[in-house]
Amino acid sequence: MLRFIVRRLLQLIPTLGGLSILLFVWLQRLPGGPEYALLPDDATAEQRAALRRSLGLDEPLAVQYLTFLRRIVQGDLGTSLQTSRPVLDEFFLRFPATFELAVTAMLIAVTLGLPLGYLAARKRGTVLDFAAVGGSLLGICTPVFFLAFILKVVFAENLGLFPSAFRLSPGLSRTDITGFVVLDGLMTREWDVVTDALAHLVLPGLALASIPLAVITRMTRASVLEVMGEDYVRTANAKGLHRTTVRTRHVLRNALLPVVTAVGLLAGSLFAGAVLTESVFAFPGIGSFVYAATQTRDYPVLTGFILLIATMYVFINLLVDISYSLLDPRVRAQ
Amino acid sequence: MSSSTPLLAVDELSVVFHRKGHGETRAVDGVSFSLEEGRVTGLVGESGCGKSVTSLALMGLLPERGVKVGGSAVMRLSDEGEDLVEADLLKVSQRRMRDLRGTQLAMIFQDPLSSLNPVVPIGVQVTEILKRHRGMRGAAARKEAADLLYRVGIPDPTRRLNEYPHQLSGGMRQRALIAMAVACKPRLMIADEPTTALDVTIQAQILELLKDLVTEEGTALLMITHDLGVVAGLCDDINVLYAGRAVETAERGPLFADPTHPYTVGLLGSIPRLDAPRGEPLTPVRGSVNDNIAWADGCAFAPRCDHYTMECLQGPPQLVRMADGESGSPGGAGHVHRCVNPISHADVVDRAVLESPAVAGDDEEERG
Ligand SMILES: Nc1ncnc2c1ncn2[C@@H]1O[C@H](COP(=O)(O)OP(=O)(O)OP(=O)(O)O)[C@@H](O)[C@H]1O
Ligand code: SF4
Numbered sequence A: 001m002l003r004f005i006v007r008r009l010l011q012l013i014p015t016l017g018g019l020s021i022l023l024f025v026w027l028q029r030l031p032g033g034p035e036y037a038l039l040p041d042d043a044t045a046e047q048r049a050a051l052r053r054s055l056g057l058d059e060p061l062a063v064q065y066l067t068f069l070r071r072i073v074q075g076d077l078g079t080s081l082q083t084s085r086p087v088l089d090e091f092f093l094r095f096p097a098t099f100e101l102a103v104t105a106m107l108i109a110v111t112l113g114l115p116l117g118y119l120a121a122r123k124r125g126t127v128l129d130f131a132a133v134g135g136s137l138l139g140i141c142t143p144v145f146f147l148a149f150i151l152k153v154v155f156a157e158n159l160g161l162f163p164s165a166f167r168l169s170p171g172l173s174r175t176d177i178t179g180f181v182v183l184d185g186l187m188t189r190e191w192d193v194v195t196d197a198l199a200h201l202v203l204p205g206l207a208l209a210s211i212p213l214a215v216i217t218r219m220t221r222a223s224v225l226e227v228m229g230e231d232y233v234r235t236a237n238a239k240g241l242h243r244t245t246v247r248t249r250h251v252l253r254n255a256l257l258p259v260v261t262a263v264g265l266l267a268g269s270l271f272a273g274a275v276l277t278e279s280v281f282a283f284p285g286i287g288s289f290v291y292a293a294t295q296t297r298d299y300p301v302l303t304g305f306i307l308l309i310a311t312m313y314v315f316i317n318l319l320v321d322i323s324y325s326l327l328d329p330r331v332r333a334q
Numbered sequence B: 001m002s003s004s005t006p007l008l009a010v011d012e013l014s015v016v017f018h019r020k021g022h023g024e025t026r027a028v029d030g031v032s033f034s035l036e037e038g039r040v041t042g043l044v045g046e047s048g049c050g051k052s053v054t055s056l057a058l059m060g061l062l063p064e065r066g067v068k069v070g071g072s073a074v075m076r077l078s079d080e081g082e083d084l085v086e087a088d089l090l091k092v093s094q095r096r097m098r099d100l101r102g103t104q105l106a107m108i109f110q111d112p113l114s115s116l117n118p119v120v121p122i123g124v125q126v127t128e129i130l131k132r133h134r135g136m137r138g139a140a141a142r143k144e145a146a147d148l149l150y151r152v153g154i155p156d157p158t159r160r161l162n163e164y165p166h167q168l169s170g171g172m173r174q175r176a177l178i179a180m181a182v183a184c185k186p187r188l189m190i191a192d193e194p195t196t197a198l199d200v201t202i203q204a205q206i207l208e209l210l211k212d213l214v215t216e217e218g219t220a221l222l223m224i225t226h227d228l229g230v231v232a233g234l235c236d237d238i239n240v241l242y243a244g245r246a247v248e249t250a251e252r253g254p255l256f257a258d259p260t261h262p263y264t265v266g267l268l269g270s271i272p273r274l275d276a277p278r279g280e281p282l283t284p285v286r287g288s289v290n291d292n293i294a295w296a297d298g299c300a301f302a303p304r305c306d307h308y309t310m311e312c313l314q315g316p317p318q319l320v321r322m323a324d325g326e327s328g329s330p331g332g333a334g335h336v337h338r339c340v341n342p343i344s345h346a347d348v349v350d351r352a353v354l355e356s357p358a359v360a361g362d363d364e365e366e367r368g
């Protein structure tokens, strides 16, 4: 197992290496560099050129790339052009917010998606099934940005059920231990902080959950339908086992295997999805920071963010593979 | 045969599938047979003739929707006291059927690998049935499970309890499934081609195991097979099925000595042998199952039959019982066939008609 984990972590190197080259070439081709975003419109050509030079953007691409690599090996993702602070520090500062949001979204998606998909399979062809299938199609098709906006307008601004922005209500005092608001609140028993933070998570959490929820519902439904037709389910019924035993031990246990993989892949995509959701709800996470970075052509932040996502994917995949091997003895044997 | 009533009396069993866009499929179209304790009854016939559907109907394992089951299958549930407790397997509630499955009747299937849950240890798959029907728990259940595995010929059973199906050989898997089937000493066992997926040498061992069960425990075994050697070596009574109906029923001796129905003769080959080696398939009969006509219009086998006459197309042929002594071997009294021009070893004298002519409704059925 250890060898397997190490081998998978070593895969990170070529993955990130390849990705960073692609990024470099791609960013270079984007029209309008930071010299336009950071300087006022009436800046002279000389001023713009000076800025490019000071950022090292006038060097040949290969040289820029090598400089970048050398710094990355030292754990330095560069300095944000917006805030003039190290990119890594900015990420660390905002990571807890995004993480809380992503976990909320995943919890919503899993706790609703699994039962919904399972029921749709059991009641195949009924109104409930059509509603689940149709609803999930809608969930996949609706842009997250649009959904976030609708949720905000309806439930926050019109109905006033939930706050429309930020992680916490302004003026609420809290003790900061880990940076994770909900976790800190639980540890210090500041219940008002916990409820307030959760209320702030509901709408962005729902918006971010829409795609994973739809995918999990559909996958669970398809998987349960397939497993219900398997020979071993017939055997379980032939043994006269209780319906519930057949459904849990024999149907669900097997049907959830492919869903685990899907959940892992979706978890990775949540961080990318957070960019738009966070910006709609002014949620102070990595996502809204990166959104701002796209506006100002903050190259170091963008590069760092994409490398961060890629690293997360590799780690999450590793987690998925490990949990899969715990769940499926056939994989364990190999 | 301790009692005058058979253990299971299947009468006019029919199964019709309704599928959207496919119309009706009469998978089983009036099959009758009975099973006795300590005897092996064979169900033979080509692919698609309704063998598996028959067994699933008896087990109550057909899909819940789109299926219509007719007829009756009365099983004697206990002989205690004077009262005879019987139940019609086709009519009991689903709940009751779950109590009966595993305790009164059990089934083993064709493909042992796909019939076992791949992610649950063998031990759990055996003990779950002990928990369910015998109320056993924990260590006692595990011990009994190991005993069961040992009894069906699995060496080192305690270790096997912790293993998963993919870690067992094909033969071991089928043995494990047999162990689950016999865990509560059911009096009726159905085996649907239990050896088809196995190597020839393993096949013989599994058949031996099933045979021992029947002799030692007095279980009634309904054996579904394609294998002439299994029919000859294991089955006491044989029902030959064609297009959802029994076309010939007899004890083993008479059937091999005097196959009367042209289809049976075709299946057994030109020289029917009681000592046919195992693994030898039934002889394929010319043509295909799809070349048939509705039983309501005449003999479904007619398009493939070398003996057919115009008479064969005048409504469904009736079941005919062969007269005593007519059959070449002793025990020919139960020899029944469904053919107007039987292949004669002696002429059919007593044409006792065993069933009423087809009801008018039958004529409406059309096969696609
Ligand atoms: N669930 C189902 N829905 C519709 N038709 C079915 C269904 N199951 C079986 N049938 C039909 O019933 C008929 C009998 O099938 P069955 O499985 O009993 O054949 P069989 O005698 O067991 O054949 P084999 O030797 O191939 O196992 C076939 O024509 C089949 O297409
Ligand atoms: S009834 Fe006629 S067609 Fe059918 S098997 Fe007998 S001889 Fe052949």
Ligand SMILES: [Mg+2]
Pocket (backbone or CB within 6 Å): B051, B052, B053, B192
């Ligand atoms: Mg079959």
